[in-house]
Amino acid sequence: MRVTIADVARVADVSKTTVSRVLNGKGEVGGVTAARVREVIARLGYVPSSGAVGLARGSSRTVGMLVPSLAWPWMGEVLQGVVDTVEAADYGLLLFTCNRGAESVERFTGQVSAGAVDGLLVVEPENTLDRLTALYRGGLPIVLIDDRGQHPAFPSVVTTNREGGASAARHLLAAGRTRPLVVTGPPAFGCVRDRLDGFRSVLPTDLVVHGDFTEGCGRLAVERLLAAGTEFDAVFAHNDISAAGALRALRAAGRPVPDDIAVVGFDDIPMAEHTEPPLTTVRQPTRRMGETAARMLLDRLGGATVPDAPVVLPTELVVRHSAP
Amino acid sequence: MRVTIADVARVADVSKTTVSRVLNGKGEVGGVTAARVREVIARLGYVPSSGAVGLARGSSRTVGMLVPSLAWPWMGEVLQGVVDTVEAADYGLLLFTCNRGAESVERFTGQVSAGAVDGLLVVEPENTLDRLTALYRGGLPIVLIDDRGQHPAFPSVVTTNREGGASAARHLLAAGRTRPLVVTGPPAFGCVRDRLDGFRSVLPTDLVVHGDFTEGCGRLAVERLLAAGTEFDAVFAHNDISAAGALRALRAAGRPVPDDIAVVGFDDIPMAEHTEPPLTTVRQPTRRMGETAARMLLDRLGGATVPDAPVVLPTELVVRHSAP
DNA sequence: CTGAAAGCGCTTACAG
DNA sequence: CTGAAAGCGCTTACAG
DSSP states (O other): OOOOHHHHHHHHTSOHHHHHHHHHTOSOOOHHHHHHHHHHHHHHTOOOOHHHHHHHHTOOSEEEEEESOSOSTTHHHHHHHHHHHHHHTTOEEEEEEOTTTHHHHHHHHHHHHTTOOSEEEEESOSSOHHHHHHHHHTTOOEEEEOSSSOOTTSOEEEEOHHHHHHHHHHHHHHTTOOOEEEEESOTTSHHHHHHHHHHHHHSOOOOEEEOOSSHHHHHHHHHHHHHTTOOOSEEEESSHHHHHHHHHHHHHTTOOTTTTOEEEEEEOOGGGGTSSSOOEEEEOOHHHHHHHHHHHHHHHHTTOOOOSSOEEEOOEEEOOTTOO | OOOOHHHHHHHHTSOHHHHHHHHHTOSOOOHHHHHHHHHHHHHHTOOOOHHHHHHHHTOOSEEEEEESOSOSTTHHHHHHHHHHHHHHTTOEEEEEEOTTTHHHHHHHHHHHHTTOOSEEEEESOSSOHHHHHHHHHTTOOEEEEOSSSOOTTSOEEEEOHHHHHHHHHHHHHHTTOOSEEEEESOTTSHHHHHHHHHHHHHSOOOOEEEOOSSHHHHHHHHHHHHHTTOOOSEEEESSHHHHHHHHHHHHHTTOOTTTTOEEEEEEOOGGGGTSSSOOEEEEOOHHHHHHHHHHHHHHHHTTOOOOSSOEEEOOEEEOOTTOO
């Protein structure tokens, strides 16, 4: 059925060793012989079995990726960055989610122990951190893509949340806004604290409502403050979804954006261009974060030492109509 | 380093054969012996090497998935459906894209020939169809998730594009709209023809502008017709992105939606709830399409025969404010 | 009920 | 420059 190295060897009238050598470019092989072997390989359409190669070499040339959910709006970009990088290096990508809780984690660690992957890329490990730490201590290369907490034990890729918050504040300040409302994400997340600190370092405010990254939290926060008659001339929401909620509440209340109140989000997901008005937001370099993390992991698998300190990729303020 | 079946056998004082048997539940094994082996497996934390198992059994317990791009708004849902199903069956998922053109396809076919996957899930094969056909003829199980053309050679999962178009028309008709504009996707796609036919079967119109699924095409179509003074009281756009473009053009022109002109999209991507006004749209069951395709492939890998005829999953009209 | 041995398709010392 | 042989970690007839 399948064409094997033995078939090639037989037809080319050499040993399997020799075929293996021309395949991997290792060891000296006579020019004429090598040419003949190559010709036979092409003619027979021989492709080495990845399973057998992996077993013999003790590595699978595959990296695993563990994500909390694939349906999040920015996950596609991260994934695309990872896949591009991994494919270019001729590695495979094995994808796992942990949205079925403990069972998923179980299955996932199993596959890892089974040696199905040479290394791991993990996005925001939620309840997996102890397992991951064990695997990492056991020698499995791991790189985190994570803003939510600090895990000094692992190499990681993050973005400039503090500076991102600060850039939003500078932009609003330059536009003459002095009384901003901040709608945060879950206060337990490191990125949330950083975005808030950065913002306040430029534009101090005590008008802070703790949200949870949903549309509803942005909407409710604005509705309540308006109902209470609280004054504010800008909203900085910690993600675009809750910024969209704020926009909706302002529109419903008849408060023009940006003339009356300016709105700035965070992430720059595809939706941000399509809100009314289009959303000014702090762009996370999601694709580049994926690429960078993958590159770090591949470097590590290639024998390089990767930095202990988190690699920090810059955010970028994207100015649209909600805060010109 | 790694715990092998030989270690387990030695410690449990049995042969590797016996360990293999309790591992796979094949053949008779004495109760006491089995219990002892199981205890040793647990104590040593033994996990069979997936590479070795695959080599010995001639299958990898992994399915491949080939997608044109991971950044498309509905791809995350498809992927999530696939991953959930595949994980539940204890298979791995190897992810490939073909967004680097011929090179990607090359790499991809290579991995397939290398036996890295037992079967394949393919989303909208663009320039890959000949390669795929060759692989399929060669015995590789493949299931397509594809609306764009008809490929009777492969098992596939599609949605009710014709009925989806018809449902949009019925909804508009019931609301008293009689003069609709249709902004299509690329006319070469089968789904586009179906959506158009279904729509016109209920609400005949010759006001059809061929677009390309971009925001710009929806915006331009509306701008031009308005500039030309053409009368219409509704827009049916073939995807949500171009519907968003239509909304923008109508807003810019001061034509109220839905009072003056109603707008219906297609897909129900996350953005659809956040446009102004929120978009009425024909929902594609993307997640279920992923689940269904994965299930068909797994069934096929399990030895079942899968239907030749495409499996058709129903669309659902989601009514929001743009066309109440 | 259990085991010795061959085989899956490669790579890699080792020897010449 | 080239090859015979062992080994990677499993499964599976075959034999008892």
